[in-house]
Amino acid sequence: MEIKKIAIIGGGNLGGAIAEGLVRSEAFEPSNITVTRRKLHLIEGLNKKGVKITSSNTEAVKDADMVFLVVKPYQVEDIIKEIRPLLNPKKILISFVAGVNLETLEAAAGEDIPMFRAMPNTAIALCESMTCLSLLPKWSEYQDTVSALFDKLGKTAVINEELMSAATVLGSCGIAFALRFMRAATQGGIEIGFGAEMAQYITAQTMKGACELILQSNHHPEKEIDKVTTPRGITISGLNEMEHQGFSSSLIQGLVSSYHKIEKNK
Numbered sequence: 001m002e003i004k005k006i007a008i009i010g011g012g013n014l015g016g017a018i019a020e021g022l023v024r025s026e027a028f029e030p031s032n033i034t035v036t037r038r039k040l041h042l043i044e045g046l047n048k049k050g051v052k053i054t055s056s057n058t059e060a061v062k063d064a065d066m067v068f069l070v071v072k073p074y075q076v077e078d079i080i081k082e083i084r085p086l087l088n089p090k091k092i093l094i095s096f097v098a099g100v101n102l103e104t105l106e107a108a109a110g111e112d113i114p115m116f117r118a119m120p121n122t123a124i125a126l127c128e129s130m131t132c133l134s135l136l137p138k139w140s141e142y143q144d145t146v147s148a149l150f151d152k153l154g155k156t157a158v159i160n161e162e163l164m165s166a167a168t169v170l171g172s173c174g175i176a177f178a179l180r181f182m183r184a185a186t187q188g189g190i191e192i193g194f195g196a197e198m199a200q201y202i203t204a205q206t207m208k209g210a211c212e213l214i215l216q217s218n219h220h221p222e223k224e225i226d227k228v229t230t231p232r233g234i235t236i237s238g239l240n241e242m243e244h245q246g247f248s249s250s251l252i253q254g255l256v257s258s259y260h261k262i263e264k265n266k
């Protein structure tokens, strides 16, 4: 199935990032991407890149082959009701909304509308997202088409829907968790002598290198850590002090707390 035109309903933080990524990927002509929101002036930057912008959701959906829903959870059902007359079994609906399951989406849109849930992160703007997808088995014929699209925007994994909340925490909130690590490391770097800009640069490239070591080798992180921890050395001394202060434990507790919050709000 060829996907030519995409409508992104809700051009906020994530919707805007998706549009940026689609343009950057060069997989779509910018003029085949339409982004909607009510405060249109906030997405004029996308328009300057050739992306169509409108405050009319129905106009955006009318000609689209794929419709991305990127609004807040409490808005989903009203917006599906608004665009429902323009949906049909030839348009794939993809919901990025955290905490709203396929059953609810199907009840709102109709059983005959092919639909997926997608959970990416804001690195989608740079085509470096981790995107988890889930679907009802009846739509498996579209899985390759949808996965192929998200493969252009980073890495993709198809997961069971029951894991979508966990994917939201680990992959989507994960951007903020990783960046808080970066901020803390930068602040430490300043205290030991670097200017803020250089401290951030060294931290960011070091984090990128650490990620590549794991992504390219698939090693357990501890295997790479063992290579830099000399007995009685400086790295193990710092690492152990971080652990005494609750480093791993606080991360795990933070993840679990975010997860409980999603599950509670469902």
Ligand SMILES: NC(=O)c1ccc[n+]([C@@H]2O[C@H](COP(=O)([O-])OP(=O)(O)OC[C@H]3O[C@@H](n4cnc5c(N)ncnc54)[C@H](OP(=O)(O)O)[C@@H]3O)[C@@H](O)[C@H]2O)c1
Pocket: 009, 010, 011, 012, 013, 014, 015, 036, 037, 038, 039, 040, 057, 070, 071, 072, 073, 075, 079, 096, 097, 098, 099, 119, 120, 121, 122, 172
């Ligand atoms: N941010 C992330 O990293 C991330 C990651 C994964 C999933 N998500 C999910 O993505 C969804 C959006 O999150 P977000 O962070 O991007 O929120 P956001 O920045 O608030 O974006 C939502 C956008 O929807 C627009 N909107 C509201 N009502 C609308 C309507 N009737 N028609 C068209 N657009 C409308 C809003 O713009 P106007 O007020 O101008 O209309 C707003 O820009 C959420 O459900 C969230 O769970 C977010």
